[in-house]
Amino acid sequence: MVTLKDIARQCGLSVATVSKAINGMSDISETTAQRIRDTAREMGYMPNAAARSMKTGSSMTIGLLLFLGECSVWTHNYFASIADAIQRVVQTSGYDLVPVNCSAAEKMGSYLNYCRSRNYDGLVVMSGLYTDSTLVDLINSEIPLVTIDYEFHHRGAVLSDNLQGMRELVRYAYDRGHRQIAFIHGGDTPVTRDRLASFHATCESLGIHVPAEYVREAAYNDPDPSARETEALLKLKRRPTCIIYPDDYSYMGGFRALRAHGLSIPEDISVAGYDGTQIASVYQPSLTTFHQDCDGIGANAAEMLLSAISKPRSFIPRHVVLPGQLVEGESVRDLNAR
Numbered sequence: 001m002v003t004l005k006d007i008a009r010q011c012g013l014s015v016a017t018v019s020k021a022i023n024g025m026s027d028i029s030e031t032t033a034q035r036i037r038d039t040a041r042e043m044g045y046m047p048n049a050a051a052r053s054m055k056t057g058s059s060m061t062i063g064l065l066l067f068l069g070e071c072s073v074w075t076h077n078y079f080a081s082i083a084d085a086i087q088r089v090v091q092t093s094g095y096d097l098v099p100v101n102c103s104a105a106e107k108m109g110s111y112l113n114y115c116r117s118r119n120y121d122g123l124v125v126m127s128g129l130y131t132d133s134t135l136v137d138l139i140n141s142e143i144p145l146v147t148i149d150y151e152f153h154h155r156g157a158v159l160s161d162n163l164q165g166m167r168e169l170v171r172y173a174y175d176r177g178h179r180q181i182a183f184i185h186g187g188d189t190p191v192t193r194d195r196l197a198s199f200h201a202t203c204e205s206l207g208i209h210v211p212a213e214y215v216r217e218a219a220y221n222d223p224d225p226s227a228r229e230t231e232a233l234l235k236l237k238r239r240p241t242c243i244i245y246p247d248d249y250s251y252m253g254g255f256r257a258l259r260a261h262g263l264s265i266p267e268d269i270s271v272a273g274y275d276g277t278q279i280a281s282v283y284q285p286s287l288t289t290f291h292q293d294c295d296g297i298g299a300n301a302a303e304m305l306l307s308a309i310s311k312p313r314s315f316i317p318r319h320v321v322l323p324g325q326l327v328e329g330e331s332v333r334d335l336n337a338r
Helices: 004-011 016-021 030-043 049-056 077-092 102-108 111-118 133-139 162-175 190-205 223-234 252-260 294-308
Strands: 061-067 096-099 123-128 145-148 156-160 181-185 214-218 242-244 271-272 289-291 319-322 324-325
Touching: 004 016, 004 030, 049 162, 061 111, 077 123, 077 294, 102 111, 102 190, 123 133, 123 294, 133 145, 133 181, 133 289, 133 319, 145 181, 145 294, 156 162, 162 181, 162 190, 162 242, 162 271, 162 289, 162 324, 181 190, 181 223, 214 223, 223 252, 294 319
Parallel strands: 061 096, 061 123, 123 145, 145 156, 156 319, 181 214, 181 242, 242 271
Antiparallel strands: 289 324
């Protein structure tokens, strides 16, 4: 294993000077520091993370907390895309991105105590349950932290424009002649409430009457509840001509139910998803959906958190809302062309 002494010998410098360069201290010239870093890289030097943590108080790890029950960040299409963008950004600054072990935190009885014990330099939190008391304690702690899709006045946040997303989906269906539009929405979260409000406001502005039975609840990222709610919509005497689903993955259940009834998409009934994940283009016909800017959300959250970590005294929390884009597939029939 290459040591600081080996690098010092190769450069003809003291171990102290090499240590300063490796740890980014400013009391040596940049030319010398760069020569040392280049030599260290060429020799294959790997700093000892535990030793570095003891010296600097930094673990060089960022925790990624997905607070959604049994759901894993790596299997949730939307959050996995955001996590990938976060990882790309933090790695360029030398940090490791580590999912928070929710089971271990629950056994400890406190997410805050668990995160303190892991010595995370900062956290990105993605959740549909921001009012949970165990999570609120963490939000109000001293740990640098950025939230996704939820705002706290004292924390940085990055949000997708859910009002825009639902507005554009409804208007797209309306422009294609649909007046009987149903919405299967996710569980009760701030994201859902924004989408529901936008759905009703847009329908009202367009003069669309929405029967109460057209608005139904199903879980995000779960095909089975969406399949059941689709079945319920198909039993209505006046069934909708277009159904908007909670997300692209949940639509899989709706797709299954519609096909089981022998319905052709979009000839017999039209559908739209949400998120704009890769799966939308795999369906046949391709799914019309609203693409959320996962790369932008993840990158902005990571950059904001790195700023909060590196400049704790001057960091001012910001709330960034990122627009998305409607992706026109082949799943919404143009009724005007009849």
